[in-house]
Amino acid sequence: MPSILKTDALEAILQTRDPELSWTWSYVLTATRIPHDILLQDHFFTLLVPVHFKTRALGEIEGYLAESINGLSHDSGRAGGSERTIQPPTLLLIGTLILFYSITGPWNTDLYWFQNGAIDSTAILSQHQWYRLITALTLHADIVHLLSNCILGGFLLHFLLLLTGTGLGIFAVLIAGAAGNYINVLTHGPGHISVGFSTAVFSMIGILSMLSYSHQNRVIGLRILIPLMGSAALLAMLGSAGERTDLGSHLFGLLSGLLMGKILCLSYIQKIRHAIMLQILLFFAALSLLGVSWMYALRN
Numbered sequence: 176m177p178s179i180l181k182t183d184a185l186e187a188i189l190q191t192r193d194p195e196l197s198w199t200w201s202y203v204l205t206a207t208r209i210p211h212d213i214l215l216q217d218h219f220f221t222l223l224v225p226v227h228f229k230t231r232a233l234g235e236i237e238g239y240l241a242e243s244i245n246g247l248s249h250d251s252g253r254a255g256g257s258e259r260t261i262q263p264p265t266l267l268l269i270g271t272l273i274l275f276y277s278i279t280g281p282w283n284t285d286l287y288w289f290q291n292g293a294i295d296s297t298a299i300l301s302q303h304q305w306y307r308l309i310t311a312l313t314l315h316a317d318i319v320h321l322l323s324n325c326i327l328g329g330f331l332l333h334f335l336l337l338l339t340g341t342g343l344g345i346f347a348v349l350i351a352g353a354a355g356n357y358i359n360v361l362t363h364g365p366g367h368i369s370v371g372f373s374t375a376v377f378s379m380i381g382i383l384s385m386l387s388y389s390h391q392n393r394v395i396g397l398r399i400l401i402p403l404m405g406s407a408a409l410l411a412m413l414g415s416a417g418e419r420t421d422l423g424s425h426l427f428g429l430l431s432g433l434l435m436g437k438i439l440c441l442s443y444i445q446k447i448r449h450a451i452m453l454q455i456l457l458f459f460a461a462l463s464l465l466g467v468s469w470m471y472a473l474r475n
Contacts, residue, residue, distance in 0.1 A: 185212070188229055189222040189236070195337050197222065199448065203239045204232055206442035240449075263336030263344070269329040272372065273321065275313055282316040282370065289314060289370065291472040294424075296360040296367035304475075306468035308353040308360075313465070314370035324372040331379040338386060339439060340448050342457035349461050351378035351435040355428030362423055369421045374428035381432020386439060 191197055197213050197220035204211045204224070209232050214221040224232045279288040292310035299307055315321040336344040352375030359374070360367060438444060447453045 184226045185223040186226050186229055187214075187221045187223055188233055191220050192218055194220060196220075198338055199239075199445075200236055202442070202445040202448075203236050206445070207231075207235045209235065239446075263333060263341050265329055265333040265336065268332065268345070269325050272313065272325060276315055276318075276321050279314060281318065282314075287473070291475045292370075292469065294356055294360065294367065294369040296363055297365040299357075299360050300365060304471075306471045308356040309349065309465055309468035310472045311356060311370050312349070312352050312372050312375050313469075315372070316370060320371060320373075324376055328372055328376040328379065331376065331383065335379050335383055338383075338448075340454045342454035342459075342461070343439075343444075343447050346457040346461040347382065347435050347439060348375050348379055349464060351375070351382065351431045352428060354378075354431040354435075355424060358427040358431065359421070359423040362427070369424060371421070371424070373421070374424040377425045377428035378432035378435065381429045381434075382436040382439065385433050385436025 189200060200222050201211065201213055209228050210225060211228075211232065212223045214223055222232075280286065283289060292307065292314055294307055294311040295304070298304045315324065332344070332348070335348070338344070339347065352372075355374040355378055356369075359369075447457070
């Protein structure tokens with residue numbers, strides 16, 4: 176997209192306290208190749224554009240918001256305006272993961288949950304039991320494993336869903352987590368066993384890192400490496416400790432998350448953010464994928 180030159184005179188055209196609304200502005204202007212910047216000051220996000228782009232920028236944003244299925248008013252972001260944010264069901268989702276652990280219990284190879292739902296690279300590669308890539312995300316080795324994933328994962332999931340919407344966000348995390356598991360299985364070969372939501376947690380780190388990089392549309396030089404460096408630091412601190420830690424699942428979860436984040440940056444994917452029906456369809460698609468996976472697992 177065209178960059179903002181130092182000689183360009185910038186003008187503040189929109190202001191909000193809502194971070195996701197500021198992301199929407201940036202997405203729209205990035206897709207239409209309008210140079211811009213977001214200034215955060217005193218808890219307000221202010222949209223700045225070159226003076227000669229002002230009319231076009233306002234027109235693009237107002238047109239996009241007017242067409243949004245959620246009915247946002249085109250002037251909801253005017254300076255001094257107020258916005259209301261629909262909070263994602265983070266506690267409900269994390270609570271469901273904890274409730275499921277109360278049913279399955281900790282790691283026990285004698286239980287059918289783990290016999291048929293854990294990552295078993297031999298069963299996946301030789302018997303094509305692909306559903307294990309999904310079901311393993313809902314199983315945990317012990318209570319410490321569960322709580323660490325719920326605390327960090329819940330924090331990351333909440334902010335991710337604020338940016339993407341509930342349906343799109345959950346579907347993206349599920350696919351990225353399964354992709355990370357599959358790459359890990361291919362890397363280890365037959366004989367590898369693992370469980371846990373950690374792959375999806377590191378996928379969320381990758382997605383958020385890529386979304387953050389995309390949002391900083393004026394990043395130049397070595398600053399482009401900041402999201403990758405931050406992701407690598409988190410991987411080193413959180414993803415390589417403990418004798419039961421599967422470093423491969425964390426690493427490949429992070430990499431699949433970066434790729435998924437790149438996909439979510441596409442302009443036509445960004446439009447799903449405010450498409451309520453598509454969000455609902457993706458939410459139920461994610462639930463159906465999880466349910467069908469466990470249905471196949473328990474049939475064995």
